Amino acid sequence: MSAATSPPGPGLLPLLRLLQLASPALPVGAYTYSQGLEWAVESRLVRTEAEAAAWIGELLEWSLARFEAPLLARQLVAWSQGDDAEVARLNDDFLASRETAELRAETVQMGWSLVRLLAELDAFAALPGWRGRLLAIEAPCFPTVWSAAAAAWQVPPDQALAAYLWAWAENQVMAAVKAVPLGQSAGQRLLATLGERIPALAQGALAxxxxxxxxxxPGLAIASCRHETQYTRLFRS
Incomplete structure (x- = not known):
């Protein structure tokens, strides 16, 4: 059998599923949120490409990679081992970490949107009893549901974390492109710079x-609080 007609390698399907989870086309509404970036632009804290890189990069390192990503990594293990009590505990911890009403509403809305989407995908049946396990959680947040999908699709943890961080960074950059505004080339430069940091941050989060x-x-908490009463808004957070 020639190389052109040989069957695909066993690692390709989890990779494709991971690309699906990390895609900006995933219909969970992530594009409608800026997580305080819109207020930072309104208050002139973020006016340039360099300032956008600093704002997004610091949140990536000091918030996502030090809390959300390691929590998601722990949830991946818990889902795979059938430890639903641990999944629920971590879900509660994440909800408690959302410091404003709009940040909490964001993760709950995106979580439920992903639950509804996964209900339509036969491939998610690989995680036994997934629907009942998810619905047993009163308010499943986005990392909880996302980690359930990654566990069901047997995505390696390091790749899952890297993709999750990339998807967050891409959404933030697209928000900056719209709100600052920045050009599309500036957005790609930002993604290239942020992407270089993600492999090390993902490995650090795992450990x-x-x-x-x-x-x-605290800057994010203040930005989100101020955004809740901002007069004109493009984004929901």
């Missing part, structure tokens, strides 16, 4: 013990 988790980002 970070829970006692060291932290999302202490």
């Amino acid at each position: 970070l013990p829970e006692a060291a988790w932290s999302n202490y980002t």
Whole structure:
């Protein structure tokens, strides 16, 4: 059999599923949120490509990679091992970490949207009893549902975390392109710069013990609080 007609390698399907989860076309409404970036633009804290890189990069390193990503990594293990109590505990911890009403509403809305989408995908049946397990959680947040899909599709943890961080960074960059505004080329330069940091951040998140988790980002909390009462808005957070 020639190389052109040989069957696909066993690792390709999880990779394709991962690309599907990380795609901006995933219909969960992520594009409608800026997570405080819109207020930072309105208040002139972010006016340039360099300032957008600093704002997004610091949140990526000090919030996503030090709390959300290691929590998601722990949930991947819990889903795979059938430890639903641990999944629920981590879900509650993540919800408690959302410091404003709009940040909490964002993760819950995106979580439920992903639950509805997964209900329509036969491939998700690989995780036994997934629907009942998810619906047993009162308010499944987005990382909880996303990690369930990644576990069901047997995505390697390091790749799952890298893709999750990339998807978040891409959404933030697209928000900056619209709100600052920046050109499309500037957006690609930002993604290239942020992307270089993601492999190390993903590996660090996998190894970070829970006692060291932290999302202490007061600037984000202030931006989100101010955004809730901002007069004109393109984004929901």
